[in-house]
Amino acid sequence: MEGGLTVPTRKIRNAEAALPAPIPRRTLPTDTIGLARFLLGCLLVRRQGRAVLIGRIVETEAYRPDDAASHAFRGQTPRNKAMFLHRGHAYVYFIYGSSFMLNVSSEAEGIGAGVLIRALEPLKGLDVMARNRGLEAPAPAALTRGPGRLAQALAIDRRLDGADLCRPGPLWLARDDAPPPVIALSPRIGIKKNAAPLWRFFIQDSPFVSRGRFFLPG
């Protein structure tokens, strides 16, 4: 890994060294709303075999403790147990008989809460993403717009449920060196219980968000 300069005859061709570093867990906000906002603009790095797929998070939703819309609302079950892990772990579930959803667990160990990743700006490995989605020559936004689509593009399924997103592995979070995004708010999408709070967060001007850019700055 280090010391490459002391071996001038060997080129650094280890792709691993060029990958964005995981975000240390201690630097993640400890509250769910804070994490949902913090994750906007961060990178999601997926290793699929030899391929590396990277997307920039442009849309999130917060599912707080004691939130009637949260899967954790009625306590821990086999399905939602990853929501109760320490912040920065993957909670992946299957819904509507067709789609996987990726969440980042939030809060302290034993507290059930998480942040749903709803859309990415695809940055790297778009060809593999297209293949994963079964599309020929898609517009980039078609790859990762919507929680089910982005999970399919990144080949995310229940095998990644519980994965630590703060360590190198099949999937992790990284920071992006870009100016802080302008964040907008709206109600969360597709829920009936506790639908009023503005707990969906998205990058104001991103064309990669899953739904219209209505609603308040914040």
Place this chain on the structure above:
DNA sequence: AGTGCGATTGACT
């Protein structure tokens, strides 16, 4: 053991 229902998507009017 049976039932109801989704943190969606893709097809269609």
Place this chain on the structure above:
DNA sequence: GTCAATCGCACTA
């Protein structure tokens, strides 16, 4: 804009 597909899971009994 509307709507059906589809199935794992939580809940009731």
